[in-house]
Amino acid sequence: MTDTYNPQEIEARWQAKWEADRLYRSAVDPKQVKYYALTMLPYPSGDLHMGHWYAMSPSDARARYMRMKGYNVLFPIGFDAFGLPAENAAIKRKIHPKKWTYANIENMTRQLKSMGAMFDWERVAVSSDPEYYKWTQWFFVQFFKNGLAYKKMSPVDFCPTCNTTLAREQVWGDDRHCERCQTPVIKKNLDQWFFKITQYADDLLDFSQIEWPERVVAMQTNWIGRSEGAHVVFTTEHGDELPVFTTRPDTLWGATFMVMAPEHPLVASITTPEQKAAVDAYVTEAARASDIEREAAEREKTGVFTGAYAINPVNDERIPIWVADYVLMTYGSGAIMAVPAHDERDFAFARKYELEVRVVIQPDGEKLDGASMAEAFPGAGKMVNSGQFDGTPATEEKGLANPAVKAVTEWLERQGRGHYAVNYRLRDWLISRQRYWGAPIPMITCPECGIVPVPDDQLPVLLPDDIEFTPTGESPLKLHPTWKTVPCPQCGRPAERETDTMDTFMCSSWYQYRYLSPQCDTAPFDPEEGSYWLPVDQYTGGIEHATMHLMYTRFFTRAMRDCGVFANIKPMNPKVQPASMFNEPMTRLYNQGMILGEDGEKMSKSRGNVIDPDNLVAQYGTDTVRCYMMSAFKWDQGGPWNSMGIKGSVRLLNDMWAIVTAPKPAPGQVDDKDMWALRRKTHQTIKRVRDDIESFSFNTALAAVTELKNLMQKAQKTPLAATPAWDEAVRTMLLLMAPFTPHITEELWARIGGPYSIHQQQWPIYDPAIAAEEEITLPVQINGKVRDRITVPADTDEETIKALALDLEKVKGLLEGKPPKKVIVIPGRLVSIVV
């Protein structure tokens, strides 16, 4: 048993055995407590990269740990297999997207298996399989039937490179670029399908049922952008209603003009003949300018007077109506009341065009004057110039929590001039994509019956295989000679299929359910499986999905709930299946960081800083790569790759191998102290590794095992290595390392005669009595500085410690015979003397 560590041989052998034994097959077992651990599913781009390893191997280690803790763990994997790269490959290299995708899946499955993770390979779900997308389409129809899906002609974001529209969430950055390909998007007016995610805005703002990182909660909250205020109806002199949304109804008396967005439908009709030329020119110019130009915050405001006037409903004042592009048609009603004294933007506009600035909130201690003030005052004060509301305090609080807002809103409601209102930044989810490689939208347009969903028994609407790609990138579904022509399901007359496919985020919004029973053909998932496994207990993945996938999937679960999809799900173990399981798909979320190239930049082929995991596995073995992923970084932060750093993991595993396989020394005299020191370290390590894995602190868990290993290494050739304490240490070290490095530990476990499989063993039990220190060294501080230390038995009482400390030569010297002012003894911690 002195052969050297040969990871490649060991890993292949155990992987084969595990697979043959179905060691990682997870099945419903009501007698056992379930644990659903989930890592974000990969897109089959061709090869597994370092990022996949970094995301998945710690996630796997934790799932393995939970299994050893006694949970029935489900840790599935699959592929988010629809998407544009497959089509790009088809156009560029004349490979059919299906062929390209499934070849990649095959290759990546091999790579994933090389990771040695505890994935249940019998639950693999692939979103481009007809068995899968049948149910993606079924959900679409359900949503349509429940009023959650609608088709609408509207100006939408279009990526000219990807040749498709995008959801608002998929447009990023100041230059409004495509999240996938970085190309700035353009606006197009198209007839598109939307999901009513806005209907769930408030529901989605409720994070009380989930333990998600504050960062994600903040990002989603930001994204939804809820603001409270009032809906107030202004009218033009000619009686046209001009409703506005304002968060500051308490400043209504300070409205000295109104502004409409250039796209506002009433602009043309209210403009007076004298102003028509100027307004037309302005509107035309605004339409030509891109959103990026228009939305640049630093840009100077421009606008044109329409010649028309509105009546302020609170005081019947006549105020001018302007058109300006700083007002957006997409938010609120596309028109605002302008209160220059208390709003920065209105102030800038008013000064430029010499419009009245009237103060209606006076702060304490200074006197604002509309004519002379240099900037708007958005702060707190008392209402003035506001009729019966004068003197009402206006605070910094938002919405009805602000007494001035509350008083005015209630009065508006009583008067019928307005009402409480909430506005959101969130837009409905645009899911139409003008692409081939996606799930076809299962809708048919009939000239007689209108829009008709494909009946359930005709699902899935299959993608045709006989397609042709043109270099223009136009969807082959549109160009297909016959595919889109079908009889209307209602009247049987010739009708036309929807040729758009669905946003692939739709597929990934419900994959955690499909994993439960990927073969199920009577429902999206088997009710028994759902009743046992739901919800996902622990989800892990990247932060980049905060306002896309992670928001969509929360919406999706709620929509499923409201469509009755969970009607036959009865939690088998309500203790671990919170009532929130029908609202929230994932109870806990943890975001890992990103692994960068050695140069500190994002890994990319063009930079040439890509580290290939296949090569590393070939060179060092899977266990070493896994170990390095988990020891060298804080998981939530990630960081640059260091090709030297992996040596640390190589040494750890070699040392572990050597310690376990070394011949035992002859028994002999063993110092009791040494024996207890080893047992103490062993038990302290159990606790540290346990606590660290639970808190995702994999690096410190491995550091703790390394400390144990270092201690054992020193004792390896002494008679201590022939004692039961040593055997306990060896067993413990292997069990603690099993989640991190599953193959080497399985091999060594077998060699020391442990029962197969180490991965089915119970997590070692930590005994606090053994872990407790017998002797402790206490630092002795004088005025907060450590001057000496004393070593005493752990149970020494305070008085004795105090006496010992004061008797120290060094302390006596520093006290110079004077009595100390104060002596603080913290048992087990330190002695602090104040002079």
Place this chain on the structure above:
RNA sequence: GCCGGAGUGGAGGAACGGAAGACUCGAUGGUCUCAAAAACCAUUGCCCCCUAAAGGCGUGUGGGUUCGAAUCCCACCUCCGGCACCA
């Protein structure tokens, strides 16, 4: 501007308000070797010093609370991420 997060040795990173720098990499010196690699041993925050002892200084900056602060509070600075003419 608003909302999150982060600033600790040469690098990654440890530290329930109680010994700053665990563990790892790197570096330096040594052992082994014809040599190199590997392995092993030792040193490794900075200043002072031949060395050591003994000091002093050190967790982005400046204050504060405390016997005691990387950690708590206040005010800043820098970097990263999200949102932003959103009424």
